[in-house]
Amino acid sequence: MRALAVTAVVLYHLNPAWLPGGYLGVDVFFVISGFLITRLLIAERATTGRISLRQFWIRRARRILSPLLPMLFVTVAATALVDRSMLHALRTEVLGALSFTSNWVQISEHQSYFAKYGPPSLLQHLWSLAVEEQFYVIWPAIVIAVLYWCLRKTRVSGSHAVAIVAGVGALTSATAMAALYQPGTDPSPIYYSTVTHAAGLFTGAVLAVAWPAVEASLLRWSLNGYSLRGALAGVGLFVVALGYWLLDEYGSATYQGGILAVSAACALLIVGAGHGTTTIGRLLSRPSVCWVGARSYGLYLWHWPVFVLGDRILGHRTLMVAAVEVAVAVLLAAGSYRWIERPVLRHGYRAALHAGWRAVRGGRAGRLLVAGAALATSVFVLASLVWAPPPPLTGLDKQLAEALAVQAAQEASAAPTPPLPAVATPAAGTDTAPEPVGPPPGDQISAVGDSVMLASSLALRDRLPGIWIDAVTNRGMQAAPDILASLAANGLLRPVVLLGLGTNGAFPRELLENILETLGPDRKVFLVNLYLHDRPWTDGVNQTLTEVALAHPANVHLIDWQSAVSGHEDLLYDDHIHPQPGAGADLYAETVIEAMIEAEKPAPPPPPVVAPDPVVNVSPGPSPQPSAAPRRDGTAEFGFAAVVLVVLLVMPVTVLARAYAAGLTGFPAAVLPGTPPQVGARDCASAACTLFALPTRARSPPTGFAPVADADPLPKGRGVPRLLVFGEVYADPRR
Structure with missing residues (x-):
């Protein structure tokens, strides 16, 4: 799923016409992030009886900062070499990136995420990382407060209360976005804001609490859970793909429920395909897809600076230039994952640094050479930011x-204001030519x-x-x-x-x-x-x-x-x-x-009235009225597809209801032609779900994944979906 999300974002940034709603891949990241973070918090509370904020934030720092800091370092150095006029603006952006306030910095500077005029910001894409980090700071404290309140004051289950709070948060954020959106204006401020763009994070949090109940329902109402899982995966993938294709950045449907709908569809996709037991789940669990998903965070970080600087170096973006830029971004993301992210995640910053220092070849001379190069580059980067020249006047x-x-x-x-000059009136009978x-x-x-x-x-x-x-x-x-x-x-x-x-x-x-x-x-x-x-x-x-x-x-x-x-x-x-x-x-x-x-000029005299032709009397057509050029808005198409989707979901439920109301143990032949008069209730439910389920077969989940760090300690069947696990990491949205 991360691979689908980061691919959509990269395609959108290459050319919005290729995938008008590709920017919604960020909301898919949000749902995954909210789900995994909430599952980790609940799992820690279930096993240890407490939640350690210190350890939680240490794990987040290892995951977030290990690829972020090298990206900032290389971006500043490359900008100083390619175009020094961009360093002055980059100084503020680096401070926003290090303090995880990039979204608010861009709002204050009136930067547009969608309008393509003027030189783009090199770190514009870090707005989403800022939103997530602000969520990571606030949400664990809210979870702890809710669990403590439920333990002391009420008999309500703490996890249920967390789900209620998250659901209210999702609806409140989506409502605020819909209320503040003004058609015809640039929606970047409400798109950047943490308050109006947190629906996906809260949707993932709701799913994290509801996951055990969803798993039990899947096993109860379908044959081994596979038929209904395939249906949910198909519905989720269909709605997400529909949003990618129809919900363009300026359409009203996007901000008035579209982002929330895509987030909910992503939750369905996690439920249906998360364990890799359905057709869609197996496709998303293929090694090549998992390889991209494991490096999706690094690819998200690196691709935008590469695109901006690549355009400055290579000029107008052609298909060949786009291919070169994508290849460079993938190589940088792969190198970051191999030599920086994985060592830090496994051993921590100090141990990873010691291991890297010992791996330097050439003995003492080689280590001194590496240390000197790193020191010189650091001084160059800091000097470039501190003494950045003001941008030249255009x-x-x-x-x-x-x-x-x-x-x-x-x-x-x-x-x-002086008075109007007096106009001389010509005397009567005076023949004067009209003045121009x-x-x-x-x-x-x-x-x-x-x-x-x-x-x-x-x-x-x-x-x-x-x-x-x-x-x-x-x-x-x-x-x-x-x-x-x-x-x-x-x-x-x-x-x-x-x-x-x-x-x-x-x-x-x-x-x-x-x-x-x-x-x-x-x-x-x-x-x-x-x-x-x-x-x-x-x-x-x-x-x-x-x-x-x-x-x-x-x-x-x-x-x-x-x-x-x-x-x-x-x-x-x-x-x-x-x-x-x-x-x-x-x-x-x-x-x-x-x-x-x-x-x-004086108004022309009205045209003479001409009597209508007694033989042919054709009335003049209506006068043309000014109208705005039609703009592509996916509201109608998205709404129609949603209605069709609801109808498909209602069909099997209706069949089950009719069988239950009749008090039968199976379907009569009139309900499903060609069926035997008596069919078991288990087969009845399975057949109803199969009406719209994707073809699936019971297979054991794919094997061969490495052990997962921060593994969910909950019992089997209540853990994190295998589809969301890549290598050692699954606790953040772009990896």
């Missing part, structure tokens, strides 16, 4: 800084925008002298009411208002309607739509702007920046968002001016 940074300086000078010399229509004077325009408008502000000032521009980076439409109120209070809110907001996130239509109501019907308002490369809220924001402009044709006009720049992406920076100085900024200003000129 062309966009310089352009925005220059625009901000001009804007600051404008604010320092702010003056009230132009944009409104710049001193009658107030512009409020984000970084796109800021990048184009110098060109706007050149073509509209006197325009008041208030534009900054990372601004959304939600800030507009306060800014406009401040401009009005200072006498700077002019008859024409230009709004260029929406680049940094979606907003409700009601917000824009309230802004227009505050501005009043006497002001002309121009709304600039968006051209964004791959942000999910583009279509929604553009649709809202279009609908609002059509709803207020008298004084609200749309500026179609999206159409103007389409086909001219060479005028934008590499982020495909901000216009470059010169031609790019000029195009933005010209698009704004042309829309204002078009709005100044």
Whole structure:
């Protein structure tokens, strides 16, 4: 199962189009982790009567830190050699990795896990490790508290109380994620958060407590447990695969129950295939799959830095480049498992270091050489982090800084808006040619925008002298009411208002309607739509702007920046968002001016009414309505598949219920055609389960695995599934 999870994550990171829901492999890791950790705690309590937090955290440190520290060490050294401009950001990321707060660091720095623009973070993938480590710190203490409370205060079984607490935790986390998710916005904050993304960990904890009861039920209701196990394994694998394929990162179904559904399906897969006695279990227990699963933690740690630095070295990722990057990541993970992870897990850090020191060839000279190389490399890594140069200013940074300086000078010399110039009325009978229509004077325009408008502000000032521009980076439409109120209070809110907001996130239509109501019907308002490369809220924001402009044709006009720049992406920076100085900024200003000129033109007279043809009377078709481009969302497909799955599950249960209600010892031929009149009750249950079970045969579980460290001391049949055991380790999510 770990092999399936890490393969899905690697494919998603290579190219999200290959497996849109591959990021859900992390949630499969979460379920396995919550299951195994809770089983270890309960087993320790059952055998020793207590839970030692010290020993628990020592085992976690051996498992987690042994491959993590070398990965951080090598990543910093390679970054210093490949691209020193990334070291400044890497310094904060390393601190987050060592303190297991990477997810909160990325939330505070507004890093997106899904949007593919700008240079990616080298340690972005460690957010999931931070979530698990925070769970490892908090959950054992909760388990101890619940067991102690049940022992002293109630007669409720302690394990049952733990399962109830874990179930409440899973539902609470999933509900918080669904409630905080806003369609059309970047879901990275709720995806990173421990509070909203702990459903998988708690689901695994529930299964850990329920495992003995599930095992007993499997043996009671099916022939040797194999038929029903095959059915559960098939259902679990089907739903997990369905989530991998349909639940893309921006779909509502993902955050409004999809992640919880995949976590529950993973629990079913553990129950059905965990012992390796079913067809799916035997496939997942093959040596090649187990080899990948044993090294899955190291592969997860190494693959992302290799991908990021590989793209910097090899350029655009082709199929050949992807194959090379995957091969390097697999080799590093295999070496880490062979020479670092296994020795530390078997002997501890001190003994493993002594054994490695004794294994150095060349005697004293060889050991001194190795020690000197390690010391020099350590000094190089620490010096690279401490004296990391600030990232160089890009062309966009310089352009925005220059625009901000001009804007600051404008604010320092702010003056009230001058009155509109008087327009001379021609005398009666005077034959004058119509004056050409132009944009409104710049001193009658107030512009409020984000970084796109800021990048184009110098060109706007050149073509509209006197325009008041208030534009900054990372601004959304939600800030507009306060800014406009401040401009009005200072006498700077002019008859024409230009709004260029929406680049940094979606907003409700009601917000824009309230802004227009505050501005009043006497002001002309121009709304600039968006051209964004791959942000999910583009279509929604553009649709809202279009609908609002059509709803207020008298004084609200749309500026179609999206159409103007389409086909001219060479005028934008590499982020495909901000216009470059010169031609790019000029195009933005010209698009704004042309829309204002078009709005100044008098409305054309209505077309003459033409009587319908008495012979052929074809009514005109409906006027086209603006609509957002359809976006792939697996909600409908996932829901339909879930309904089909429920029907398949209900079928055998219905057959059993009918037999039981009739009080028969077997099925009549009318229920299952072709059956003898009298069939035993045991065969009845087996036949019902076989209606949807995968073909299985009773085989003894595969043998040949090495003894397991931290083995579950519970009786046979109540331990950890063999499918989750790889070599010596099974207590963490990626190994």
